[in-house]
Amino acid sequence: MTLREIQELLDAEILCGWEFLDKKIESVFASDLMSDVLAFANEKTLLLTGLVNAHTIRTAEMLDISAIVFVRGKKPDEETLELAKENKMVIMSTKHIMYVSSGILYTNNLKGASLPKK
Amino acid sequence: MEDVRKIKVKYMVEKDDFMRAGQASSNIKKILKKLGLDSQILRRVAIATYEAEMNIIIHSEGGFIELEIHPDKIRINVEDNGPGIKDIDLAMKAGYSTAPNKIRELGFGAGMGLPNIKRCCDEFNIKSSLGEYTRLELLIYNK
Numbered sequence: 001m002t003l004r005e006i007q008e009l010l011d012a013e014i015l016c017g018w019e020f021l022d023k024k025i026e027s028v029f030a031s032d033l034m035s036d037v038l039a040f041a042n043e044k045t046l047l048l049t050g051l052v053n054a055h056t057i058r059t060a061e062m063l064d065i066s067a068i069v070f071v072r073g074k075k076p077d078e079e080t081l082e083l084a085k086e087n088k089m090v091i092m093s094t095k096h097i098m099y100v101s102s103g104i105l106y107t108n109n110l111k112g113a114s115l116p117k118k
Numbered sequence: 119m120e121d122v123r124k125i126k127v128k129y130m131v132e133k134d135d136f137m138r139a140g141q142a143s144s145n146i147k148k149i150l151k152k153l154g155l156d157s158q159i160l161r162r163v164a165i166a167t168y169e170a171e172m173n174i175i176i177h178s179e180g181g182f183i184e185l186e187i188h189p190d191k192i193r194i195n196v197e198d199n200g201p202g203i204k205d206i207d208l209a210m211k212a213g214y215s216t217a218p219n220k221i222r223e224l225g226f227g228a229g230m231g232l233p234n235i236k237r238c239c240d241e242f243n244i245k246s247s248l249g250e251y252t253r254l255e256l257l258i259y260n261k
């Protein structure tokens with residue numbers, strides 16, 4: 001599914017990365033815990049999170065995650081957005097809560113990120 | 119004789135420096151990317167260095183991360199100035215964390231870092247002396 005379709009499904013506001021909306025996403029990882037994201041997420045994964053600070057962007061950068069949706073209407077500050085732009089990420093903000101956002105994407109056939117083999 | 123193909127870079131990491139958290143790891147990732155390293159290996163290095171960098175910032179008195187690029191492997195040396203880890207076996211357990219609540223609010227402190235670093239590396243060595251240092255020696259092969 002493309003990021004553009006995801007944006008429509010979640011009725012999300014694009015905060016940066018308009019030029020990358022045709023990128024395809026294969027799976028989603030939803031978490032507020034960056035420790036877990038670092039342990040379990042892989043690239044081509046969309047990160048769904050309520051944690052809106054620079055560590056979220058840094059974590060995504062390390063994992064080559066190129067798209068983040070902030071839930072519950074949360075938006076990062078300018079500095080954090082700058083960091084996302086530098087890393088060519090798509091950042092969106094949806095009004096939906098985490099549970100609803102996850103449900104919408106799941107029922108539209110986006111699978112959860114697969115856990116790495118030990 | 120020093121191997122001329124070896125590149126060495128060192129980054130200082132300060133205690134409680136959440137503003138610059140991730141900069142060392144980000145720089146390391148950029149250097150390796152420029153060298154054309156395989157993206158899977160790049161990710162493993164990035165995750166390991168970022169977890170190690172966060173641990174220095176959160177748990178230690180400050181220290182450094184050193185990157186050594188060899189033709190066949192990436193070596194990462196991490197060292198801080200204490201307080202050291204009393205029980206390394208316990209610290210290595212997934213889920214064990216002494217991080218305070220304010221760290222959890224930043225999205226860290228799940229006790230996943232050290233096991234995650236180990237998982238990302240081909241060779242993992244941790245040494246610590248109470249009141250003195252914690253030292254990680256990490257090797258990731260570049261096959």
Ligand SMILES: Nc1ncnc2c1ncn2[C@@H]1O[C@H](COP(=O)(O)OP(=O)(O)OP(=O)(O)O)[C@@H](O)[C@H]1O
Binds near residue numbers: 200203225
């Ligand atoms: N450099 C260090 N100096 C002193 N203690 C450390 C250091 N690194 C880790 N520890 C101790 O080991 C514990 C486990 O570390 P680990 O990185 O696995 O988890 P964490 O940092 O608490 O949480 P997470 O990494 O998931 O954000 C820490 O909570 C801390 O008590």
Ligand SMILES: [Mg+2]
Binds near residue numbers: 173227231232
């Ligand atoms: Mg840690």
